[in-house]
Amino acid sequence: MNNLKQVRYLKKAGFMVLGVVLSTMLFFQNVVAQNLTKLVDPNIGVDRGSTVIGPQLPFGSINPSPDTKDGGTDGYKSTDGIRGFSQLHVSGTGGPGKYGQFMISPQIGLKVGEDAHDSPKANEVAGASSYSVLLTKYNIKAEVTPTHNAAIYRFTYPDSKDAHLLIDLGHCIPGDIVKRFDGYADESEVKIDAANKLITGWGHYVGGWSSEPFKVYFAARYEQDATATGTWRNDTITAGANTQHLMTKGKIGAYLNFNTTAGKPLYLKIAISFQSIQKATQFLDTEIADWNFERISKQAEDAWNKQLNKIIIQPTTDSLGTIFYTALYNTMRMPRDRSGDQPLWISAAPYWDDQYCVWDTWKTNFPLQLLINPAMVRDNVNAFIDRYQHNGQVPDAFIAGNDRYFEAAKNDVRSYLRNQGGDDIDNVITDAIIKKVKGINLSKAYALLKHDADQERTASYRINDRGWIPIRTYEFGLDCSRTLEMAYNDFCIAQVAGKLGHKVDHNKYISRSRNWVNLWNPGLTDRGYTGFIAPKQLNGDWVKINVNKSQIGGLARNFYEGSTWVYSYVLPHEFSKLISLQGGAEKYADRLQFALKSNLIDFGNEPSFYTILSFAYAARPDLASYWIRQNIKNYTLKKYPGDEDSGAMSSWFVFANLGLFPIAGQDIYILTGPTVKKAVIKLEGAKNINIDGVNVSEQNIYVQSAWLNGKPLNRAWLKHSQLANGATLKFIMGAKPSTWGQTELPKTNLAMIK
16 A cells, blocks of 8 residues: 555544554654544455454444345345344354344334344444344344343334334244254243343254254343333233243244334343353343443453454455454454353353364464464463363363263164364364463373374274274265374373473373374375375275375265365374475476466365474475465455454464464474564563564565564574564565575474484
């Protein structure tokens, strides 16, 4: 941007300009961040990405948002009318979705049917801290803003004696919105205390992704006296009834009737708890003590600005600024901090819910939070430990207080798939330990890691420390992809074992982490390239597969969300070994280029987040820079490349634009050069990572040279220890590939302890 455009961008973002010269070198001396929420656009990704359009606090428990007729897993479709506003959502997720509880519907007249009160909309305004829309069917303006566990609604009705406000306890996103999945309440109860203007209730729900049942409670207060109240069951409305209890599958709710005056708002506030009505009431009265909507909205805005200002960028375009800060916003919506609201046990330890799921987030979101919110990572690790102590296990998906499983039957014996991939919470714990996050009990953390390594890895992987899974020895297939992911899990625990002095364990897990090579079929050929990960029988014979259709169903499904082309690059601890198996650096780079150009690898999906970075291990960091920018183009003002996946995709985008990318579970960052002119990452203790992108432009995408703290940096990687106390990185960017970073290559330490 030229100086005039820079000034416009800064004013839009709410920056206070203190000087008159806005050169790159003086950028951060001349501006003070004030309101970056103005750059957040929650509309990005709602239709392609499944992000939630409604507001919440950073890692907040409640997420009020509109639901629509044909919404996705987020409950919403931008072209639909509004059905109502439910209080719980999952953001960016795939599958059948989850939640949608306690839908609120403002109406003129009274309709209780699921789709009977849908309204066209106008004047929709979505922001980080609040949401508003006009329901044109009724001429009602609806607004909402949240606290951590509660939300306050402001409804502005026209003049009417027939104004109603309805709370639906049976509504579920899976089943009612995502109709191909069956989610429902199999028991529910609602009560109206008209004397205290209080509505309370709960529901017991099943269905959706992680279909295990859960119970959730609410408490709601309304400010204005109601002229009438009542409840309903399915299609039957009972005027004057203040209690409804349904013990079978079905729908119940409560309604309020008001006399309303045009221009005079009607307020409702509601809180959610997974523990009890009493806890929900406590949240409600503590977090929203009065009816000051603007104060709550300002508090939410301040909370987001505190977070968003942890990374300051000077983008090359206005649109990049909007996409970047919306992405940064999305990195802090899941998982959710529900400490003190545990539904199944009482504990003083942190409690983090809605891990949907760690398979998605360990590579990008947790490493990002480790830089800007290390307390969040600490608390999640401690929550993993607490779950282990109470549940005896920690699967990578944890929704509404439930561990999530796939289930299969073999000879009438039920078996369960804990995780989509490996035991990836191990990678999060390891990343925190090797990067020295404070406040983690290392012995308790190691006990959890060792439990996973010795008892939770697939049995056929563990037996005699085989380190690879023969085909059809696991009820869910996935023999190849799980082998590779578990190999990395073993590498991670080996590092912690070495750090803690457990020599025997270190050597055992390092050795086992290398055995994936037994699934490297050197004779398997496709499109002129030889050598791929492939399934093998227990007796050592190779299984014939179609390389391009290797993800098939049942026990023969060898890979999860990918083919052998994808998974022949999914080994972040052994990139050097892969390069050797593929004939050396030059052939590796040529083959990977071919795969990317031929769309054989979806490099925007989780299994391949690190694949592009492997070019740096093959002495071609220029190709890493090029392909990262190709994927950046898939993030637009309207959409994500696919499901946003609980902050995973957004975190990838943040790192990609900073030009600094972690290999989670290792003390290493790959450098690809920034797409922004200037960036500051604010660390704990008033320390900063300053990134200076000289000559950055749409054409200048290759690093020509680099400096670390004023000294020449000739390699395309850094250790976390070089950044943890603050650092200044300077990149000179150019339009043509250079030889920078091609000599001192990144390495992984796989040494045994002697």
